[in-house]
Amino acid sequence: MTGRSITLSRVIPAPVAKVWRCWTDPALLPLWFGPEGFSCQTHDIDLRAGGHWLFDMTGPDGKVWPNRHRYTRMEAPHRLDFLLDAGEGDEAVNEVVMTLTAEDGATRIRYEMTFPTLAARSLAVGFGAVDLGHQTLAKLAAMAQRA
Numbered sequence: 001m002t003g004r005s006i007t008l009s010r011v012i013p014a015p016v017a018k019v020w021r022c023w024t025d026p027a028l029l030p031l032w033f034g035p036e037g038f039s040c041q042t043h044d045i046d047l048r049a050g051g052h053w054l055f056d057m058t059g060p061d062g063k064v065w066p067n068r069h070r071y072t073r074m075e076a077p078h079r080l081d082f083l084l085d086a087g088e089g090d091e092a093v094n095e096v097v098m099t100l101t102a103e104d105g106a107t108r109i110r111y112e113m114t115f116p117t118l119a120a121r122s123l124a125v126g127f128g129a130v131d132l133g134h135q136t137l138a139k140l141a142a143m144a145q146r147a
Contacts, residue, residue, distance in 0.1 A: 003114075003118070004114050004115045004116070004117065004118055004120075004121050005112055005113060005114045005115070005121070006112070006113050006115075006121065006124065006125065006129060006130060006133065007110065007111070007112040007113075008109075008110075008111045008112075008130070008133045008134060008137060009108065009109065009110050009111070010108070010109050010134070010137045010138075010141065011103060011106050011107070011108050011109075012106060012108075012109060012140065012141040012144050012145075013106045013141070013145060014106065014107060014141070014144035014145050014147075015102070015105070015106075015107065016077050016078070016100045016101070016102050016107045017077055018107075018144045018145075018147050019077075019100050019107045019109065019140070019144045020076060020077035020078075020100060021144075021147055022140055022143050022144050022147055023047075023080055023098065024047045024074070024076070024080075025047075025147075026042075026045045026047055028143060028147060029045070029047070029053070030042050030045075030055065031143060032136075032139040032140050032142070032143035033057075033139075033140075034057050034136055034139070035132040035133075035135035035136050035139075036135045036138075036139070037059065037060035038057055038058065038059050038060065039057070039058050040055045040056070040057050040058075040067075041055060041056045041058065042054070042055045043055060043056070047071065047074075048071060048074060049071050049072065049073055049074045050071065050072075051070075051071050052068060052069060052070045052071065053067075053068070053069040053071075054066075054067070054068050054087065055067050055068075065086070066086045066087045067084070067085075067086065067087070068083075068084070068085050068086065068087045068088075068090075069082040069083070069084055069096075070082055070083040070085075077100060078099060078100050078101070079097070079098070079099050079100075080097075080098045081095070081096065081097050081098070082096050082098075083095060083096070084096050084113070091116075092115075092116055092120060093116060094113050094114065094115055094116065094120075095113070095114045096111065096112070096113050096114075097110075097111075097112045097114075098110070098111050098112075107144070109137060109140070111133065111137065113133075
């Protein structure tokens with residue numbers, strides 16, 4: 001992890017098509033997205049390039065974080081790019097590139113988030129974003145095996 005980015009990677013024991021479906025099926029995405037103990041309440045979801053997902057993520061302590069994903073690129077079933085922020089008026093926009101690659105009957109996911117500044121990245125690392133990101137990928141792996 002250098003510069004303004006955090007990169008996570010994991011091998012998921014499911015085919016690429018199933019992992020892609022977990023990212024692009026509006027019924028599945030809210031069920032697994034977020035760390036352990038967190039839940040998502042969707043307000044609006046349009047999973048396509050040019051679309052968005054507006055949702056609140058609620059932590060185990062009840063704290064609510066507004067979220068918005070604005071999808072800029074979708075190349076099924078291998079690449080999904082989106083802008084992540086807290087919604088209208090938020091100037092702290094993170095750029096996310098998610099790629100899926102077949103690997104020995106499984107799928108390698110690579111999730112790279114680029115923060116607007118080094119300070120924003122440092123703040124995220126400081127509150128545990130790397131560990132929380134790995135928890136999220138673990139939930140994705142569990143969902144992909146069931147989907």
